[in-house]
Amino acid sequence: MTATAPRATRVRPRGPRIARAMKPLVFAVLLAPAIWLAYALFADQLDGDVVKILEISTGTLALRSLAYTLAISPLKQLTGWTWLNMYRRMLGLFVFFYATAHMLIYFGLDLELQFGEIWTSILKRPYITIGMLSWLILVPLAITSPNFMARKLGGPRWKRLHQLTYVVAVTATTHYLWAVKKDTFWPLVYFALFAALLLVRAYGWYGLHRRAANAAV
Amino acid sequence: MLIRKRIEPPSSEITPEAEYLNRREFLGMVGSIGALSATGAVAEGLMGGFSTVEAQQGDKVTDESKVTSYNNYYEFGTDKEDPKANSQQFKARPWSVKIEGLCRKPGSMPLDSFLSPSRIEDRTYRFRCVEAWSAVIPWRGIPLADVIRRADPLPSAKYVELTTLYDPSQMSGQRRATIQWPYTEGLRIDEALNPLAFLATGMYGKTLPNQNGAPLRLVVPWKYGFKNIKAIVKLKFTDQQPTSTWMKAASDEYGFYANVNPAVDHPRWSQARERRLGEVLRKPTLMFNGYSEQVASMYGGMDLRRNY
Numbered sequence: 234m235t236a237t238a239p240r241a242t243r244v245r246p247r248g249p250r251i252a253r254a255m256k257p258l259v260f261a262v263l264l265a266p267a268i269w270l271a272y273a274l275f276a277d278q279l280d281g282d283v284v285k286i287l288e289i290s291t292g293t294l295a296l297r298s299l300a301y302t303l304a305i306s307p308l309k310q311l312t313g314w315t316w317l318n319m320y321r322r323m324l325g326l327f328v329f330f331y332a333t334a335h336m337l338i339y340f341g342l343d344l345e346l347q348f349g350e351i352w353t354s355i356l357k358r359p360y361i362t363i364g365m366l367s368w369l370i371l372v373p374l375a376i377t378s379p380n381f382m383a384r385k386l387g388g389p390r391w392k393r394l395h396q397l398t399y400v401v402a403v404t405a406t407t408h409y410l411w412a413v414k415k416d417t418f419w420p421l422v423y424f425a426l427f428a429a430l431l432l433v434r435a436y437g438w439y440g441l442h443r444r445a446a447n448a449a450v
Numbered sequence: 451m452l453i454r455k456r457i458e459p460p461s462s463e464i465t466p467e468a469e470y471l472n473r474r475e476f477l478g479m480v481g482s483i484g485a486l487s488a489t490g491a492v493a494e495g496l497m498g499g500f501s502t503v504e505a506q507q508g509d510k511v512t513d514e515s516k517v518t519s520y521n522n523y524y525e526f527g528t529d530k531e532d533p534k535a536n537s538q539q540f541k542a543r544p545w546s547v548k549i550e551g552l553c554r555k556p557g558s559m560p561l562d563s564f565l566s567p568s569r570i571e572d573r574t575y576r577f578r579c580v581e582a583w584s585a586v587i588p589w590r591g592i593p594l595a596d597v598i599r600r601a602d603p604l605p606s607a608k609y610v611e612l613t614t615l616y617d618p619s620q621m622s623g624q625r626r627a628t629i630q631w632p633y634t635e636g637l638r639i640d641e642a643l644n645p646l647a648f649l650a651t652g653m654y655g656k657t658l659p660n661q662n663g664a665p666l667r668l669v670v671p672w673k674y675g676f677k678n679i680k681a682i683v684k685l686k687f688t689d690q691q692p693t694s695t696w697m698k699a700a701s702d703e704y705g706f707y708a709n710v711n712p713a714v715d716h717p718r719w720s721q722a723r724e725r726r727l728g729e730v731l732r733k734p735t736l737m738f739n740g741y742s743e744q745v746a747s748m749y750g751g752m753d754l755r756r757n758y
Contacts, residue, residue: 415524
């Protein structure tokens with residue numbers, strides 16, 4: 234390219250370009266813990282109660298991904314960085330990925346696919362019931378994540394369906410709270426975090442409705 | 451890949467009584483060798499002996515690194531990695547132990563005088579946490595019964611209550627009200643006098659690491675791990691059943707007896723099976739953690755479902 238080449242006439246903001254370029258990196262960062270856990274499992278690097286460590290790690294990773302997902306909208310409002318939207322689906326799918334790994338480790342390695350035990354645990358142990366429920370809610374969200382599915386459903390319906398994410402924030406944190414023995418510090422941290430993220434939205438909706446109402450007058 | 455069907459051990463693999471008696475003799479013998487010498491060779495001998503007599507249950511001594519880096523000790527934090535990370539500055543010496551309550555010889559004494567009348571023994575026991583993980587640990591210490599007899603309890607003494615050190619300046623976990631401090635535990639006198647009940651001052655042939663309860667901890671292998679109170683500063687004889695820390699924290703989940711029992715589930719998980727530290731597949735949990743012969747008679751006629 235020579236110095237005389239004409240500069241682009243449209244001023245393209247740099248944010249989206251960088252965001253798109255960074256996508257593989259963000260993906261790698263989010264996937265790295267899974268690769269480390271798999272390696273550590275087979276290289277005997279998990280000191281202690283191996284399966285419990287896997288369960289706690291994947292569960293925490295799912296919750297963390299959920300927090301990132303829910304943080305995007307408020308962050309976008311705060312900063313005006315609309316390109317943050319580009320990461321939303323990937324983050325959401327990571328929630329599903331870690332939640333699925335978490336569930337499969339519990340049923341497959343912890344309960345060793347003993348179907349009697351799996352069934353009892355879902356029916357008898359409230360923290361498993363609500364954990365299972367959380368995963369089930371995530372399934373249609375993951376299925377409808379591709380663009381063509383969103384188009385098929387239509388914007389408003391797709392949006393309403395994906396608002397189930399807020400429900401998962403509550404059920405998944407309740408699952409965590411009921412699962413811990415005594416120290417409820419971290420479950421409560423997640424509760425506070427999700428409550429804050431949902432309140433920001435509620436405030437936004439309230440503002441919109443008020444403006445709409447005022448405009449109608 | 452990792453999942454395969456569990457194979458039930460046939461009844462022919464259950465240790466016959468004669469062999470079991472031999473085992474006790476053998477362990478006693480190994481124990482006395484251990485008392486005379488603290489070399490690695492002896493520790494190895496113990497493990498070798500252990501694996502031959504206990505092979506039926508597929509028990510092998512758990513890696514020391516796993517036992518010292520993954521455990522519960524809320525005094526140093528609630529995560530399994532916290533005890534090792536936060537206990538390194540803990541001062542386990544000098545240490546004194548107080549004996550009080552319904553006994554003829556109460557008093558406070560330095561740890562060395564507390565231990566010295568007894569012969570130091572090595573005992574390898576299964577350890578079963580209430581959270582369904584387990585280990586096989588070679589302990590070093592003295593029988594709890596020695597200490598109880600030396601204190602000369604009054605006939606009215608029915609229980610002994612043990613207390614952990616309370617020192618938030620050294621035990622950072624005590625700065626938060628996660629459970630009620632100081633940690634206390636209790637045993638019925640006959641349980642405390644049972645030959646299996648042990649006070650450990652060491653493990654793996656070495657001095658007890660801080661994270662595992664230095665300088666003095668209880669080992670009652672037929673009970674869940676939380677009964678094995680650490681950093682003991684006090685023994686108190688009482689006529690009333692003591693209320694342990696975990697009973698206060700969640701009485702529907704943790705009872706006074708806390709005997710290992712595969713038939714009585716924890717409200718949130720099954721106790722039927724357990725996972726050895728470092729292993730992926732589970733194995734069946736044994737009644738009284740495999741020590742029925744030694745302890746079951748103490749609970750004759752008791753409803754173990756109610757007295758969990």
